[in-house]
Amino acid sequence: MTLSPPAHTTASAASAPAPSAPAPPAPAVPIAARAVTLPFPFPADQYRYGTNVEAAPKFVATEAGGWGARVLDIDADYASELAERARIVQRDPSRCQTLEHMRPAVWDTITTLLPILATEYPDLMAYTRDGRHCTWRNDLLGLSLEFTVGDDSSLGVDPLEFISGQIQDDIAILDEREGALWLDAGVVTFAADWCLGFDVGMRFAEIHGPVPRVHGERIVSRAEQFLMHLQPGETFRRTNWSMTVDRRLDTSTDVYPEWGRDRRLIEDDPNFADRMHLRVEVQHLIRLPTSGAILFLVRTYLISLAEIATVPAWRERVGRVLEELPEDMAEYKGLTRFRHQAADWLLAP
Amino acid sequence: MSAVLADTVPPLVSTPPIPNALSLTLTSVVDLTSQIRAFTLRAPNGAVLPEFVPGSHILVRCGERTNAYSLTGSGVHPLEYTISVLRLPGGAGGSTALHALPLGTTVQVSRPRSAFAPVATAKHHLLIAAGIGITPMLSHLAAARDWNRSVSLLYSYRPGTAAHLDEARGFGIDDLVESTTREQFRRTLEQRLRSQPVGTHLYICGPQGFTDAVLLAAAEAGWPDKRVHYELFGAATLDPGAPxxxxxxxxxxxxxxxxxxxxxxxxxxxxxxxxxxxxxxxxxxxxxxxxxxxxxxxxxxxxxxxxxxxxxxxxxxxxxxxxxxxxxx
Known part of the structure; x- marks a missing residue:
């Protein structure tokens, strides 16, 4: 496998797909490394909520490169993001919670994700299973261990914490009962303006209560119905997005005092385009095979406006989306203070 | 849905192939009773088959027909799928055709589908089965054993016709009640429906008449719908309806x-x-x-x-x- 190059380097323009004729003028600056593999979330100049789900994995070519060939994406930020997650969970244990009835689903998560990792990164990871006895090797972490499915002590650490230490994605596990989905386990350290401590044990529909527009349009109930009809082994994905000041993955409501004020202070910052980031989430939805729970993975990517601007088509597309976004949606996403400034910067000639 | 679906399909209509099917080899056939035969299916290369949720079924293609059968083994890392099929001689060919398959036949089956899962938050699981309706309960019992869940099984059968009886007894559950007469079952049911711990969930599988009777008894005993789960099987023909x-x-x-x-x-x-x-x-x-x-x-x-x-x-x-x-x- 190849890991994406570190953020401070730039990819050569040659790694982008060949332009279609007639060839546009060569870009003024090389495409930023983070752009090459970014799951660019805007198919049009206007953004609205929808149940934008598709089967996964599936490679999608973008103006800068492409993404999506794997379910679990590991990139150059693997080590630093896992270290940050470990720090956050240690400081605030409420970020990692398993309601008692979810233990089988957590083990189901482990025995589902480890073989996916081993298949997608065969040079770096290996998984074997014989009945309940498993082996796991992860060269990126220098890890090699044996464990028994269902035996928490064989991992030496909380099972959910263990699996969240192998992947960059946040994890939420939804139990299905009474014709609804319930968020009953998860490790959420890179949440965009929500927190597990508040939402754990809640119904899917309750969690989405504050989202504007989606209820009138029955999007949440349709999404919930869709999820409940997922069959074992089926994997789907969707993207979502927001904006964040600086490369801050943890914008959960737990630590709002640490990041909320940046939304105001950014306005006058001369480094606005370097500090203001588009935040893209790729969410994978997997029906776990033996527990029947729904595994919800959220992989978060941050890319600055300056980096976006290295891809001319994106510069204009993101600018148009931010300019046009209805006020209630901008308000919910927390963009009100700076989105016009961001749009103006991107659309400036 | 443990037994027959296709026996009620009009004989001239053939069902389409199963999409995304698994091609498995029939490796073992065992008569459990004079009318119920157990089939074991494996991947030709011996690979592990897709895991499944307790209570799951597979669709099985036989001739021009597609039938649904409960998986009777454990859904954890399975090397084989097992189903048990009741032969209905009067049917349109589903069960009879399956009973005629020789060992080594390649059979097209769907991936497992979950429609009768245990409820993870249940404080106790009360399983109620009649006849071939025992089949989806077996994977429930295996999961209950694996995760130390509290479970009871009421199994109603006619003497000499009970499939999987030794297996059900072998799970070593504290509370297994067998009934061989209607009266015995009725009394057991009456007593059990009124003596369960709060948070018990009820799971029913059997012929339509049996299921209807248990549902009615549960409703009369005050069970809320959300704690009652059932799976139908048998030749419950839908009424033809109006034009x-x-x-x-x-x-x-x-x-x-x-x-x-x-x-x-x-x-x-x-x-x-x-x-x-x-x-x-x-x-x-x-x-x-x-x-x-x-x-x-x-x-x-x-x-x-x-x-x-x-x-x-x-x-x-x-x-x-x-x-x-x-x-x-």
Whole structure:
């Protein structure tokens, strides 16, 4: 496998797909490394909520490169993001919670994700299973261990914490009962303006209560119905997005005092385009095979406006989306203070 | 759904191939009783098969028919799928054709489908099975053993015809009650329905008449619907229904549906292809978007909320009233 190059380097323009004729003028600056593999979330100049789900994995070519060939994406930020997650969970244990009835689903998560990792990164990871006895090797972490499915002590650490230490994605596990989905386990350290401590044990529909527009349009109930009809082994994905000041993955409501004020202070910052980031989430939805729970993975990517601007088509597309976004949606996403400034910067000639 | 689906399908209609099917080899056939035969299916290369949720079933293609059968083994890392099939000699060929398969036959089966899962938050699981209805309970019992769940099994059977009896006894559950007469079962049921810990969930599988009787008894004993789960099997023929007409909005056509004919069949008859699989209202493949009118829902696929929304219908079993139904076709 190849890991994406570190953020401070730039990819050569040659790694982008060949332009279609007639060839546009060569870009003024090389495409930023983070752009090459970014799951660019805007198919049009206007953004609205929808149940934008598709089967996964599936490679999608973008103006800068492409993404999506794997379910679990590991990139150059693997080590630093896992270290940050470990720090956050240690400081605030409420970020990692398993309601008692979810233990089988957590083990189901482990025995589902480890073989996916081993298949997608065969040079770096290996998984074997014989009945309940498993082996796991992860060269990126220098890890090699044996464990028994269902035996928490064989991992030496909380099972959910263990699996969240192998992947960059946040994890939420939804139990299905009474014709609804319930968020009953998860490790959420890179949440965009929500927190597990508040939402754990809640119904899917309750969690989405504050989202504007989606209820009138029955999007949440349709999404919930869709999820409940997922069959074992089926994997789907969707993207979502927001904006964040600086490369801050943890914008959960737990630590709002640490990041909320940046939304105001950014306005006058001369480094606005370097500090203001588009935040893209790729969410994978997997029906776990033996527990029947729904595994919800959220992989978060941050890319600055300056980096976006290295891809001319994106510069204009993101600018148009931010300019046009209805006020209630901008308000919910927390963009009100700076989105016009961001749009103006991107659309400036 | 442990036994027969295809025996009620009109004999001239063949069901389409199973999409995304697994090709498995029939490696073992064992007669459990004079009428019930157990089949073991394995991957030709011995690979691990897709895992499954307790209570799951697979669709099995045999000849021109597709039947659904409960998986009787554990869903954890399975090297084989096992099903038990009750032969219904009067049927249209589903079970009889399966019983005739020789060892080594390659059989097309679907990936496991979950429609009768244990509820993770239940404080206690009360399983109630009659006859071949024991089959989906076996994977429930295996999971209960693996995760140390509290479980009771009431198993009702006629003497000498009980499949999987030794296996059910072998799980070593504290509370297994066998009944061999209706009266014995009725008394056991009455007593058990009124003496369960708070938070118990009830799971029922058996013939329609049996299931209806247990559902009624549970309702009379005050059980809320949300704690009662059941899976039907057997030749419960849907009534033929009254004739009706549907309007197809996109093609601006009207299609008449006769009594005894399904909407799916009527659409096929006028050359409108609709994806479908089980043709029995279980798999969800033939869902059609409804623009106007109230479908008469008869499927086992849509949730109560899904039915109440009246924006989707399973055209293999569900019908309309007179001429009010309009479809997005």
């Amino acid at each position: 009706f007409t549907v309007r197809l909005a996109r093609s601006a056509r009207s299609v008449p549906v006769a009594a005894g004919q399904s909407l799916l069949e009527a659409l096929e008859a006028v050359g409108t292809a609709v994806l479908n699989l089980c043709r029995r209202g279980i798999c969800g493949e033939c869902a059609l978007p409804v623009l106007a009118g109230k479908p008469q829902h008869r499927d086992l696929y849509l949730s109560p909320e899904g039915k109440a929304a009246n924006d989707t219908m399973m055209c293999c079993v569900s019908r309309g009233h007179e001429n009010e139904l309009e479809l997005d076709l």
